[in-house]
Amino acid sequence: MGQTIAEKIFAAHRRDTPTPDNAVLNLDVVLAHEITTPIAINDLVARGMDRVFDSAKIKAVIDHVTPSKDSKTATQGKILRDWARRHQIKDFFDIGANGVCHALFPEKGFIRPGYTVIMGDSHTCTHGAFGAFAAGVGTTDLEVGILKGVCSFRRPETIKMAITGKLADGVYAKDVILFIIKTLTVNGATDKILEFVGPVVDAMSMEARMTLCNMAIEAGATCGICLPDRTTAAYLWPFIQGDYASVDAAVADFRQWHSDPDAGYASTMALDISGLEPQVTYGFKPDEVKDVTTMAGTRVDQVYIGSCTNGRIEDLREAARILAGRRIAATVRGILSPATPKVYVRALEEGIIKTFMEAGFCVTNPTCGACLGMSNGVLAAGEVCASTTNRNFNGRMGKGGMVHLMSPATAAATAVAGVITDPRPCLRQAKEAKL
Amino acid sequence: MKKFGGPAFVLDRSDINTDEIIPARYLTENSKEALAPHLLEDLNLDGFDPRDEKLRQARAIVTRGNFGCGSSREHAVWVFEKNNIDLVVAESFARIFRQNMFNCGMLAVELPKEDIDAIVALGPDLTLAVDLEKNVLMAQGSHKASFAFALNPFDRELVRAGGWLAFADAHY
Numbered sequence A: 001m002g003q004t005i006a007e008k009i010f011a012a013h014r015r016d017t018p019t020p021d022n023a024v025l026n027l028d029v030v031l032a033h034e035i036t037t038p039i040a041i042n043d044l045v046a047r048g049m050d051r052v053f054d055s056a057k058i059k060a061v062i063d064h065v066t067p068s069k070d071s072k073t074a075t076q077g078k079i080l081r082d083w084a085r086r087h088q089i090k091d092f093f094d095i096g097a098n099g100v101c102h103a104l105f106p107e108k109g110f111i112r113p114g115y116t117v118i119m120g121d122s123h124t125c126t127h128g129a130f131g132a133f134a135a136g137v138g139t140t141d142l143e144v145g146i147l148k149g150v151c152s153f154r155r156p157e158t159i160k161m162a163i164t165g166k167l168a169d170g171v172y173a174k175d176v177i178l179f180i181i182k183t184l185t186v187n188g189a190t191d192k193i194l195e196f197v198g199p200v201v202d203a204m205s206m207e208a209r210m211t212l213c214n215m216a217i218e219a220g221a222t223c224g225i226c227l228p229d230r231t232t233a234a235y236l237w238p239f240i241q242g243d244y245a246s247v248d249a250a251v252a253d254f255r256q257w258h259s260d261p262d263a264g265y266a267s268t269m270a271l272d273i274s275g276l277e278p279q280v281t282y283g284f285k286p287d288e289v290k291d292v293t294t295m296a297g298t299r300v301d302q303v304y305i306g307s308c309t310n311g312r313i314e315d316l317r318e319a320a321r322i323l324a325g326r327r328i329a330a331t332v333r334g335i336l337s338p339a340t341p342k343v344y345v346r347a348l349e350e351g352i353i354k355t356f357m358e359a360g361f362c363v364t365n366p367t368c369g370a371c372l373g374m375s376n377g378v379l380a381a382g383e384v385c386a387s388t389t390n391r392n393f394n395g396r397m398g399k400g401g402m403v404h405l406m407s408p409a410t411a412a413a414t415a416v417a418g419v420i421t422d423p424r425p426c427l428r429q430a431k432e433a434k435l
Numbered sequence B: 001m002k003k004f005g006g007p008a009f010v011l012d013r014s015d016i017n018t019d020e021i022i023p024a025r026y027l028t029e030n031s032k033e034a035l036a037p038h039l040l041e042d043l044n045l046d047g048f049d050p051r052d053e054k055l056r057q058a059r060a061i062v063t064r065g066n067f068g069c070g071s072s073r074e075h076a077v078w079v080f081e082k083n084n085i086d087l088v089v090a091e092s093f094a095r096i097f098r099q100n101m102f103n104c105g106m107l108a109v110e111l112p113k114e115d116i117d118a119i120v121a122l123g124p125d126l127t128l129a130v131d132l133e134k135n136v137l138m139a140q141g142s143h144k145a146s147f148a149f150a151l152n153p154f155d156r157e158l159v160r161a162g163g164w165l166a167f168a169d170a171h172y
């Protein structure tokens, strides 16, 4: 029988098979940020094991709270910074060069097809967009990864998610993944890998694929994964041009990772997304999702555009299409956090930052900040936030706060109206005004 | 091998996430001990009080499906460990939480819904004991009952080794 992409990656990285159901894999990249890594560093130091397996394969960033907001977060940054210096970790991104990990690391070309990647962060699944096996892990796995360059996983079982149809204007990868999570439920993919295939995925940009894979964990999945193709090769070209004679050669090489036609899957699901409406969450679980039209009119206090899910340039462009020439409602606080410095500069060059600011948005530096309720836009009890992030857990953006997850376009339309709003009429108007 | 069990506390709800177990605002702590007072502080469960004496005395948790979903934070495991709870019995776990439990040498036991129903029915004065040789969970409440469970052999190795760091250091 043939193999899935995940099985191929496992086979190429297998270090040990402690039982038929478990695999210990060699790691290509270990990623680190300042929330979950310092405690691992402290523990390794305390055990007299303050070593790294390969400083070139470790990439680190201070992104969750930056600039630091108090002594505790300053200390976390310092522990990571000192460690990166001590071990000569060249790819360490500190203030001025830092951005949200799952947006920054791909942008630097660190993630390649066929790679194994771990990080002490559940949204590490984002990097599966490149045809890598990328999984979030806890601190102990991170420590072993840092020390030994290995991680253990159960045998990879895959759910094949074939997505067909045509995305309407105003409907995005975010809406597709919200709908998938609603369909699978929050644990429908636990211990499974979600392999996204089909014409809709083929047509998606790398940024859209990252949005898709980012939320695989919200259905419980170990990893989301897309098959690496010409879009992947074109995105990575600045980083791989020394390795391949041409983009065509890279595309041909990437095919080695594609799932075989006779590969075995735990299950296969077919999804036709034609006619899909923009999606919005309503409860405290990411599978509590409804069509925007049924949620329309829900009052919000804050609109947050940013995060590893939707803080990239294409996201900002879509929101700016709606915000151009409009003001956000007087009752709403609008916050934009471009996910990386590169996104920020690009948005400045394209006039997008100006559009946001003229609409009444506050623009922060690249950081996680409000997404996990730590800084730059924490909610008060009883407040409601329309957010382009990935988690609507009770208290996620501030104790007693409520979060509605949605696409950047829906968030922008919501900011303008002050209540949850379908972005499609706004986008139609913007289009007509242009003609 | 280590002994697991003791007085148990029931959290009768599915999908309890890591933000409920230990909120993100405590992730700036750099010691595991500092987490201990904040166990389940934001749990959304009718009638639940995180200061409940019974919770403080518990050595085990019994709960429903998809326990520990959400973030990868191992803090969600340490906050139990630092409250002397090293056994969680659930209908199912989120992958990262389950892996973090075994990585710390702690025990995550999965039982079918009917068994969890039966344990919950034993009432509030519940004590659990685990026989890791026979893979049996013994429960004592209004009466006695026992339940067979399956344990992944590698996870058993991790419990035996006292966690993944010790295992990996010995093997790789």
Ligand code: SF4
Residues within 6 Å of the ligand: A064, A100, A101, A102, A121, A123, A307, A308, A309, A367, A368, A369, A371, A372, A389, A390
């Ligand atoms: S933006 Fe939010 S979800 Fe993404 S890494 Fe940061 S805190 Fe986590």
